[in-house]
């Protein structure tokens with residue numbers, strides 16, 4: 001069993017399959033974690049960037065409710081997996097507070113909260129007064145959701161790969177898979193270093209990058225930027241240190257770190273060029289800092305580090321886990337999006353069922369974008 005791509009998706013798939021006793025190889029064109037995962041701010045939420053009401057309009061309420069509920073379960077499963085494997089990834093349980101913004105004002109958030117209640121999700125609307133007194137933030141209202149968390153993505157990645165390695169998984173860096181062939185009895189992967197891997201099944205967890213000889217899935221690339229502030233005194237944080245994100249476009253999202261910094265990110269755009277993304281870092285960082293100081297006044301945050309990254313996102317906001325047309329035995333994990341780590345865990349569960357010749361009960365939610 002080969003996994004192409006050593007980001008968080010590839011790592012969680014490798015760990016899940018290794019725990020199931022399978023013979024697994026991971027191959028990455030760089031060092032693992034140099035794709036989206038290395039840039040991630042790792043707010044771990046069941047909520048998608050597409051609201052439940054909007055997703056219901058796109059794929060029907062029944063399927064949208066199932067997708068959200070599966071996402072809620074995935075956050076709990078990820079926490080349980082890291083605990084079971086002793087992966088010290090700085091996991092903290094947090095509430096996620098979705099603030100009224102220019103996309104959804106307080107009326108829109110109330111409707112969204114009511115829809116979520118029908119889907120049996122742990123979300124409730126709070127008004128401006130309650131928001132101010134419980135979380136110290138001034139907005140017209142918010143949806144507060146339980147079942148969220150934060151973690152250190154580099155530690156999650158390394159911990160998952162190490163745990164897989166202990167079970168016999170082999171990990172190769174610096175080899176780019178450039179060709180995929182069906183040999184009749186299996187799959188042959190050829191690399192740019194003149195290597196080859198022969199295997200029965202392959203998962204392509206290549207993030208926003210695609211392999212030329214495979215069809216491209218239906219997704220767009222989004223660029224996103226983030227800042228880490230200098231450390232501040234823990235007393236200066238907002239009450240509960242909850243995850244904060246705005247119902248705006250572009251949005252701002254904020255969390256704290258285990259070493260007492262604030263991470264703020266957002267300013268997403270459709271830019272799909274690494275050089276221009278990097279060139280935009282100073283301007284995007286300045287905007288993020290200004291928005292952060294407005295949201296949480298009186299702290300005078302200072303930037304310690306700023307960066308940009310990219311991820312792939314599908315039209316519905318759901319990821320794509322699909323067998324590849326004309327390549328039997330190959331599955332693509334695509335478009336995990338801006339809340340992608342939760343989806344990486346679901347990907348691992350869907351892949352495990354597929355490898356065993358079974359079908360995950362929610363597989364159909366994630367396979368219709370066509371690859």
Ligand SMILES: Cc1cc2nc3c(=O)[nH]c(=O)nc-3n(C[C@H](O)[C@H](O)[C@H](O)COP(=O)(O)OP(=O)(O)OC[C@H]3O[C@@H](n4cnc5c(N)ncnc54)[C@H](O)[C@@H]3O)c2cc1C
Nearest residue numbers: 005007009029035036037040042043177207309339340341
């Ligand atoms: C700035 C930013 C902030 C984010 N914040 C959050 C957040 O708060 N919460 C959240 O859940 N998600 C967040 N995300 C999204 C999340 O990081 C991604 O969904 C997730 O990291 C995707 O992981 P992946 O393993 O699928 O892809 P990647 O991490 O991109 O990994 C793909 C890997 O495949 C390798 N590869 C590609 N092509 C080949 C090839 N041909 N041969 C061999 N190897 C290959 C690459 O080198 C790479 O290592 C954020 C993303 C960004 C950019």
